[in-house]
Amino acid sequence: MKNILLIAKKNTDYQYLLQATNYLNELINSSRLQYYNHLSSKLSDPKTPSKAYWTILKSIFSNKKIPKIPPLFVDDNVVTDFKEKANLFNSHFAKQCSILVNNSQLPNQISASMLSFSSIDLKEDKLLSLIRSLDESKSHGHDGISTRMLKICDTSIVKPLLIIFRNCLKDSVFPICWKKGNITPIQKRG
Numbered sequence: 476m477k478n479i480l481l482i483a484k485k486n487t488d489y490q491y492l493l494q495a496t497n498y499l500n501e502l503i504n505s506s507r508l509q510y511y512n513h514l515s516s517k518l519s520d521p522k523t524p525s526k527a528y529w530t531i532l533k534s535i536f537s538n539k540k541i542p543k544i545p546p547l548f549v550d551d552n553v554v555t556d557f558k559e560k561a562n563l564f565n566s567h568f569a570k571q572c573s574i575l576v577n578n579s580q581l582p583n584q585i586s587a588s589m590l591s592f593s594s595i596d597l598k599e600d601k602l603l604s605l606i607r608s609l610d611e612s613k614s615h616g617h618d619g620i621s622t623r624m625l626k627i628c629d630t631s632i633v634k635p636l637l638i639i640f641r642n643c644l645k646d647s648v649f650p651i652c653w654k655k656g657n658i659t660p661i662q663k664r665g
Contacts, residue, residue, distance in 0.1 A: 515546065
């Protein structure tokens, strides 16, 4: 196989092949963009029948298990870049909420139970069994550590995790990254 590539590289047809490949990729990308523009215009048209609307959505999602955000139609532009779509959703949802500035104060908190987290006893063997029972098919969180990696390192991370968990419960302070969540918005018609 390597010999064929070396012969092709030395041949002038190789340069022609590269140019043709680049041209083909440009055609594919422009056709894909044109196709998504056509679909987005149909989806945004209020005259589109509901059956056609749902057929278009099914073709975009193609019944995959992995949630996939289809191209977005924003200000007469089609957005296909994942990071740009995430930023658009973030700015949209951030605009939905605003902090109300007034002089109100929260009432004193009354504990509904005499139990507290400080009375929880964390044990190494229980934590180890929890780590080993994690589902590897689930996605990882914001830390980027996969479930598979946690299982591989199970015995070596139990003690550090116990220290972190005990300190969090003792001080009632949890890392900010633990408070983040993965949100998948689902666009609805209108």
